[in-house]
Amino acid sequence: xxxxxxxxxxxxxxxxxxxxxxxxxxxxxxxxxxxxxxxxxxxxxxxxxxxxxxxxxxxxxxxxxxxxxxxxxxxxxxxxxxxxxxxxxxxxxxxxxxxxxxxxxxxxxxxxxxxxxxxxxxxxxxxxxxxxxxxxxxxxxxxxxxxxxxxxxxxxx
Numbered sequence: 797x798x799x800x801x802x803x804x805x806x807x808x809x810x811x812x813x814x815x816x817x818x819x820x821x822x823x824x825x826x827x828x829x830x831x832x833x834x835x836x837x838x839x840x841x842x843x844x845x846x847x848x849x850x851x852x853x854x855x856x857x858x859x860x861x862x863x864x865x866x867x868x869x870x871x872x873x874x875x876x877x878x879x880x881x882x883x884x885x886x887x888x889x890x891x892x893x894x895x896x897x898x899x900x901x902x903x904x905x906x907x908x909x910x911x912x913x914x915x916x917x918x919x920x921x922x923x924x925x926x927x928x929x930x931x932x933x934x935x936x937x938x939x940x941x942x943x944x945x946x947x948x949x950x951x952x953x
Contacts, residue, residue, distance in 0.1 A: 854914040872896030
């Protein structure tokens with residue numbers, strides 16, 4: 797009695813009818829997954845998998861988007877009018893730039909979407925004891941959510 801996944805049986809999909817291994821099936825996925833194949837997959841470092849690279853890319857895009865939001869905020873806000881300007885009667889812009897505020901709101905929504913997708917991907921992936929929790933994503937989601945609430949309440953969106 798042998799293992800049903802062993803390749804020594806004559807009806808095994810991993811061997812040809814003549815008994816030698818088929819070279820045409822090397823590129824195809826085998827029908828039966830063995831323990832050795834699973835062990836080989838787990839021997840690849842997590843940082844070299846495509847899933848990890850996509851998750852890291854989304855995380856970086858989320859933080860870069862937050863920097864873009866800060867730049868848009870700088871250009872959207874009204875000018876600071878100091879006491880000297882007021883004394884001399886120099887006028888300054890006291891209104892928010894609506895185009896910059898709209899762009900800032902859209903970028904905040906994009907940042908929120910990217911960080912939530914990355915957070916869900918990390919939650920699906922982290923099952924090992926030594927996996928990191930991803931505090932930076934929680935911080936990013938909190939900053940973006942608070943910013944969206946502040947823009948919505950302050951500027952009336």
